[in-house]
Amino acid sequence: MDSPPDSGRIRLPQPKNSAGRSLPVAISVGVGLGALVIACLVIPYAWYPLIAVAMGLATWEVTRRLGENGYDIQFPVLLLCGQAMIWLSWPFGATGLLSAFGVSVLVTVVARLFHHGRTVKPENWLRDAGISVFVLCWIPLCGGFGAMLSLISSDEVSGWAFIGSFMLCVVASDVGGYASGVFFGSHPMAPAISPKKSWEGFAGSVVFAAVVGMVVMVTLLKYDDPVHYLLGLGFGAGLSLCAILGDLVESQFKRDLDIKDMSAMIPGHGGMMDRIDGMLPAAMLTWVMLNAIS
Structure with a gap:
């Protein structure tokens, strides 16, 4: 008996949810914003x-x-x-x-x-x-x-590394939550505030950010003892939680005003606040944590 034509093929997981935006536009604009941030880290002042x-x-x-x-x-x-x-x-x-x-x-x-x-x-x-x-x-x-x-500065680490560590953890939280939510999201986390957020996306955000936090703690911030590995995991996870809470705050703000985006300033992303809502509280936590350990 002949086997089905698709037998033996590796099937990649299919998205369970819609991203809600034009992904190519969002990615291209996101790359441009990333380049702007990198340029501002390189250019003095x-x-x-x-x-x-x-x-x-x-x-x-x-x-x-x-x-x-x-x-x-x-x-x-x-x-x-x-x-x-x-x-x-x-x-x-x-x-x-x-x-x-x-x-x-x-x-x-x-x-x-x-x-x-x-x-x-x-x-x-x-x-x-x-x-x-x-x-x-x-x-x-x-x-x-x-x-x-x-x-913030130390003997071996300059300010750009502290900023880079913060940015990478928040971006990792966004990417991990986005991928996990789109492919696996089934259980709403806070449907009354942000219906598209799921517990699967939450888990992806925290785990991915925690791993990146440990990596940046060792590579960019140059802490190489076992205690700082654990601190790096906590650092990334903490920034992820702040980013998620910041996003929920903005979601409720927009829900109260019955709007979808703050503006159309950034194509594929909405407004400035739609892009930095999670970064703002995470920045405060970053400053507190890095001053405590540096």
């Missing part, structure tokens, strides 16, 4: 301007979307305060960043109080002031920690 521009664009996206949905958010105030937080972290480190954040909160709250002048009663002041402070925490504060990664 280019990292801070890159972060400052990215945080400014992200702030514009968020405030524009909030304004479209009835929130009275003062973009010029948030932009200036956010830029002050980022740039003051360069000469003064965490002290400059956190001090500027404290002043920015006060300025933002008072500016919203008198947004329509002294003679007009503020409407929805508590709501708008609260979400303005949230935006300061979400974007420039986390971005400031990402900028300060370039200031």
Whole structure:
């Protein structure tokens, strides 16, 4: 009896879920963004301007979307305060960043109080002031920690290696979660917040990022003792968890506003916040962890 024509062939797993975007466009644009990041790591003093521009664009996206949905958010105030937080972290480190954040909160709250002048009663002041402070925490504060990664240094490792370690772990989390979710995703993780996220994708994100974290700890950061192997696994896994939580926060933000993307600024990726939502909280954790072990 003749065997079926397909017998003996190796069958690759087929995707169970749709990616939801044009993959060729997303990949090509992602490669271009990666090249821009690498260029800013190589060019002296280019990292801070890159972060400052990215945080400014992200702030514009968020405030524009909030304004479209009835929130009275003062973009010029948030932009200036956010830029002050980022740039003051360069000469003064965490002290400059956190001090500027404290002043920015006060300025933002008072500016919203008198947004329509002294003679007009503020409407929805508590709501708008609260979400303005949230935006300061979400974007420039986390971005400031990402900028300060370039200031970390040790005897054998320069700032670009710390930034590269952070970026590689977050990208590994995205790639691992994407591949696992598309091919194996069956069990929704948080359907009320992000219906497409699955526990299979979550596992892929954490495992892949943990492995990459161990590799970068040994190669880029040049820690070669067994304790740091374990720290590397924890480092990668921790950044993956932060990236996932950051993505869930943005998903709920968009769900509240009933929008799909923050903007169409980056073809194949949506807006700036759609691209960096997971990186922002991960940057803060990276700065804390690397300062603790370096």
